[in-house]
Amino acid sequence: xxxxxxxxxxxxxxxxxxxxxxxxxxxxxxxxxxxxxxxxxxxxxxxxxxxxxxxxxxxxxxxxxxxxxxxxxxxxxxxxxxxxxxxxxxxxxxxxxxxxxxxxxxxxxxxxxxxxxxxxxxxxxxxxxxxxxxxxxxxxxxxxxxxxxxxxxxxxxxxxxxxxxxxxxxxxxxxxxxxxxxxxxxxxxxxxxxxxxxxxxxxxxxxxxxxxxxxxxxxxxxxxxxxxxxxxxxxxxxxxxxxxxxxxxxxxxxxxxxxxxxxxxxxxxxxxxxxxxxxxxxxxxxxxxxxxxxx
Numbered sequence: 001x002x003x004x005x006x007x008x009x010x011x012x013x014x015x016x017x018x019x020x021x022x023x024x025x026x027x028x029x030x031x032x033x034x035x036x037x038x039x040x041x042x043x044x045x046x047x048x049x050x051x052x053x054x055x056x057x058x059x060x061x062x063x064x065x066x067x068x069x070x071x072x073x074x075x076x077x078x079x080x081x082x083x084x085x086x087x088x089x090x091x092x093x094x095x096x097x098x099x100x101x102x103x104x105x106x107x108x109x110x111x112x113x114x115x116x117x118x119x120x121x122x123x124x125x126x127x128x129x130x131x132x133x134x135x136x137x138x139x140x141x142x143x144x145x146x147x148x149x150x151x152x153x154x155x156x157x158x159x160x161x162x163x164x165x166x167x168x169x170x171x172x173x174x175x176x177x178x179x180x181x182x183x184x185x186x187x188x189x190x191x192x193x194x195x196x197x198x199x200x201x202x203x204x205x206x207x208x209x210x211x212x213x214x215x216x217x218x219x220x221x222x223x224x225x226x227x228x229x230x231x232x233x234x235x236x237x238x239x240x241x242x243x244x245x246x247x248x249x250x251x252x253x254x255x256x257x258x259x260x261x262x263x264x265x266x267x268x269x270x271x272x273x274x275x276x277x278x279x280x281x282x283x284x285x286x287x288x289x290x291x292x293x294x295x
Contacts, residue, residue: 027124028232029131032185032245033279038252041089041276045250046082048283087278089254090130092123095262095272104269112269116259119273123257127275129234132187134279135249136241136289144281145173145288152295153195158203163196167225170242170288177285185243186227189235192293196224240290248286253277 096115103111137144147169151160171181188196222229227242235241243249255276263269281287 027121027128028230029128030251032243033131033249033251034246035251035253038254041254043087043252043278043280045085045087045280045282047085047281049081049083087280089276089278091274091276092126093274094119094122096270098264098268098270100268116271119271120257120259123273123275131249131251131279132234134281135243135287136239137281139236139239141289144284147173147288147290148292149290153192153199153293154295158199161199163199164225166290167227170290173288174242174244174286179244179286182226184227185245186229187232187235187241187243188229189233189237190231192240193231238292238294240293242288244286248281248283250280250282251277252280
């Protein structure tokens, strides 16, 4: 039976007041979004649906539109393409059970702090997952750039695997649509991160890539081909994503993450945590979904 905050066996003379040893995963996707606020729960926004402006054939212009236009000819009429979209704010909401005032008073573990910390992280985790699903279009290639791997990155003996080609194709797709892919983010889960390093080192004999010195703050664990490799367990198995940070996705905050203590005098306290907002994919051409990373 799992221990809970009220059980006697967690009490001890030398136990640190703040429980240590948490195996935390960085929750990092929001920091790669443009972050703005919204005053309304219904969000009307515009999604960029084309890259470079290109001309259309116009009566009277026989040469290629926009270039080498004849003297006195009318200019081609072209404009950027945007599609109006509507999104609705989502609420992420959780609370603890009532923690007795006796447990609060004499438990060697700070049960209020421990519960608050993990409830906040539970909400942040769900926000992180929402951003992943929006950025990857729910792992659908429809409406965003996509490419399949040459072979799954965990193929036995790495037969046919070419991760360099897979990543360069993703970068190429972004560049074709008018985005500079240098410094873009490569989102992978820990399994695919392991396969990338194993392929580079064991199969190709490369040196271990330099680990970023600020990986705790940024979530970046290495750089490869000009991409910031970011490991997040919310990345769905069999997929990876190359994304232009602070461009592809916007996080709209309606209510920032908030926590309160609700006291029932003489009985105990419970903690309630919530956040309200929504992720929107403003620039779908600024992401590239890589499929078939696993066998």
